[in-house]
Amino acid sequence: MVYQPRRVPRHERLTLRGLDHHITCWGPPSDNPWLMLHGWADTSDTFQFVVDAFGRERSIIAPDWRGFGRSQWQGGPYWFADYVADLDALLDHLSPSGPVALVGHSMGGNVACLYAGIRPERVGCVVNLEGLGMRRTRPAEAPARYRRWLDELRAPPTFARYESLAHFADVLRRRNPRLTEARAAFIAASWSQALPEGGYTACSDPAHKLINPMLYRREEAEACWAATTAPVLMVLGGLSELVGQLGEDASEAYLRAHHPRLRLASVPAAGHMLHHDEPEAVAALIEDFLDGTAA
Numbered sequence: 554m555v556y557q558p559r560r561v562p563r564h565e566r567l568t569l570r571g572l573d574h575h576i577t578c579w580g581p582p583s584d585n586p587w588l589m590l591h592g593w594a595d596t597s598d599t600f601q602f603v604v605d606a607f608g609r610e611r612s613i614i615a616p617d618w619r620g621f622g623r624s625q626w627q628g629g630p631y632w633f634a635d636y637v638a639d640l641d642a643l644l645d646h647l648s649p650s651g652p653v654a655l656v657g658h659s660m661g662g663n664v665a666c667l668y669a670g671i672r673p674e675r676v677g678c679v680v681n682l683e684g685l686g687m688r689r690t691r692p693a694e695a696p697a698r699y700r701r702w703l704d705e706l707r708a709p710p711t712f713a714r715y716e717s718l719a720h721f722a723d724v725l726r727r728r729n730p731r732l733t734e735a736r737a738a739f740i741a742a743s744w745s746q747a748l749p750e751g752g753y754t755a756c757s758d759p760a761h762k763l764i765n766p767m768l769y770r771r772e773e774a775e776a777c778w779a780a781t782t783a784p785v786l787m788v789l790g791g792l793s794e795l796v797g798q799l800g801e802d803a804s805e806a807y808l809r810a811h812h813p814r815l816r817l818a819s820v821p822a823a824g825h826m827l828h829h830d831e832p833e834a835v836a837a838l839i840e841d842f843l844d845g846t847a848a
Contacts (some may be wrong), residue, residue, distance in 0.1 A: 556739035559605040562598070564623075566590070568614075569642040570635075576616050579604050583612035586647065586656045587843065590661030591615065594757050596622035598743035602736060602832035607840055616643060616819075618661075620758035622743075624721035630763050636664045638669065644675055652677035654737070654843050657684055658793075658828055664772070666785065670777035678846040679785045680839050683795055683825050685803050690768040703768035710762035712755040718742055721753055731792075731823070731830040740829065771802070773812050784814040786842040788835065790822035814843065 565576045577597040580586075589600045599613035603689020604613060617624040618636055643655060654677055657665035669676040715721040721741040726732050732740070746756040787808055789796055796803040809815055818838050823830035 554735045555611060555742065556733075556735040558601050560601075560610065562604075563602070563742060567643070567646065569616075569619075569639050569646075571617050572627060572639075573625040574616050574619065574639070574643075576614060580610045580612040580615050584648070585651060585653070586612040586614045587656055588640075588643070588647075589615040590614055590655065590657035590665055592619065592657075592659030592661050594621065594744070594755060594761065595658065596743050596756070598622070599740050600647050600679060600828065601739070603828050603836045603839070606686070606833045606836035622756055626758040626760070630759055631758070632640075632764075633664075633765070636660070637668055639673075640668050641672065648675075652848075654680075655683070656680040656839060656843075658682040658708055659684055659825065660695065666772060666781065667777045669783050670780035673746060673780060673782040676781075676783045678843060679781075681785055681787045682827055682835065683789060683793060683797055684797060685808075686771055686797060687769045688773050689771045689802065692768070694697050695768055698764065698768060699766050702730070704765050706762050709759060710760045712757065714748065715731055715741075715745070715753045716751060718745060721745055727831070729824065729826060737797060771811070771825070778811045779813065781813060784816065784842075784846055785812050786816045786818060786838065787812065788818045788825040788827065788838055790823035790825055790830070791819050792824045794828075795825045797825075 562577045562579050565578060567576050568576050571797055577635060589597065591597050591600065597617050600651045617637060618667050620631055652675055655665040659682070662681035663686060665679050666681055668681050713725065718738065718741045722737040725737045725740055744755055745753040747753055791820050801807055808817065820827050820831045820834045828835050
């Protein structure tokens with residue numbers, strides 16, 4: 554059984570900064586669409602569950618980030634700043650003057666909140682689904698990080714091979730038991746590509762798995778968040794493993810101290826992939842926040 558969309562998407566292509574990008578769209582074209590930004594190794598397609606749960610049809614545009622889904626691979630290491638620049642280019646195309654509403658999950662939420670502080674005049678509001686930043690690092694970690702990066706350049710990481718889409722879906726359900734059988738089958742199809750020799754693998758450039766040789770500097774992210782003028786809804790999964798890993802840096806006190814206009818919400822029965830686990834609850838929070846902000 555595969556999940557059947559209630560609201561059928563349309564698919565477009567757009568060149569952003571020299572790379573061909575796949576764009577998933579729902580609802581009628583609009584000068585003020587909601588932009589939905591997926592997480593690492595996800596694709597725009599799997600926002601389908603949330604889109605179907607909205608109370609009414611919305612104008613939504615969701616890109617596949619470079620090297621993910623059906624967007625072009627760049628043929629080398631990926632740098633986080635490129636996603637910020639790709640979003641900037643996308644907004645130049647879609648909404649060159651007015652501010653936009655951004656909805657991002659995980660990596661997409663991190664991009665959205667960074668961008669909201671870098672170009673605050675371009676962002677009207679943000680819904681951040683567990684885009685909590687990465688763990689803090691220490692300068693002493695640098696030698697080992699560079700060594701690992703050099704080793705991975707010699708023997709690049711790969712994505713796993715699956716015998717069938719059903720096999721991939723079973724793996725997804727073992728990793729996340731909150732997934733229904735139908736949603737797991739839909740995600741497996743959205744995240745995969747057929748291999749010439751048979752079987753399937755992730756439709757993502759394996760170069761994404763290369764470790765970044767530069768240490769993550771959380772203080773720089775905090776400076777961007779602090780410069781944000783748009784209201785931000787931060788939605789956390791009550792069963793999220795990421796929240797536990799970040800500890801104090803995912804606490805309510807910390808988040809409120811670093812996001813000037815923050816509203817916090819929780820989806821108790823969801824993990825980190827809350828838009829897959831509890832799309833109805835996530836859709837209700839998004840609509841309530843974005844409709845209320847626009848009013």
